[in-house]
Amino acid sequence: DAGVTQTPRHEVAEKGQTIILKCEPVSGHNDLFWYRQTKIQGLELLSYFRSKSLMEDGGAFKDRFKAEMLNSSFSTLKIQPTEPKDSAVYLCASSPTINTEVFFGKGTRLTVV
């Protein structure tokens, strides 16, 4: 089952560090999303790519969050510098196109101490 693959599954960082989260979308999918999930805010969109082009970069997250998609099969989310409030689960998701099922990865649980 070649679903969305995220690595690492868990990450612990010290405040001020740079961390890079990785995502491999489902092969052939056109759309890729990065979300941050917390109990309070639910799913917050960080970045959205269509055909590798950045369509949206989640306004409030611009300054320390940077997502890239160098090819259709790999994306990264860099957080620099990390802060304790960044502790959350980061979900990557992909879909074939708009108005179709979105497939989520299992997420990366980030803890910033």
Add this chain to the structure above:
Amino acid sequence: GEQVEQLPSILRVQEGSSASINCSYEDSASNYFPWYKQEPGENPKLIIDIRSNMERKQIQELIVLLDKKAKRFSLHITDTQPGDSAMYFCAASAFDGNEKITFGAGTKLTIKP
């Protein structure tokens, strides 16, 4: 862009009774409304969806209703079971070029034995 409001954020119902989650959206162009279920420690997965050419859809114990005039849609789980305990997310999207899928904040459903 689209805004999706989801209520309630927390829902507890007795096993065997029904559970209802309500969502509203703002963009009248939205025409695809999926629901995702996220079990503890797992990624969200699509459980049912409805498109704007329908008002009602049922898959086993799941019923989705769509009221396009009021811009509201809802998920009803009949005869709830312990396995229905999870987070549920509604979403809306429109096929008009650049629009992306927008998720509600989520509902934590707990089925009491």
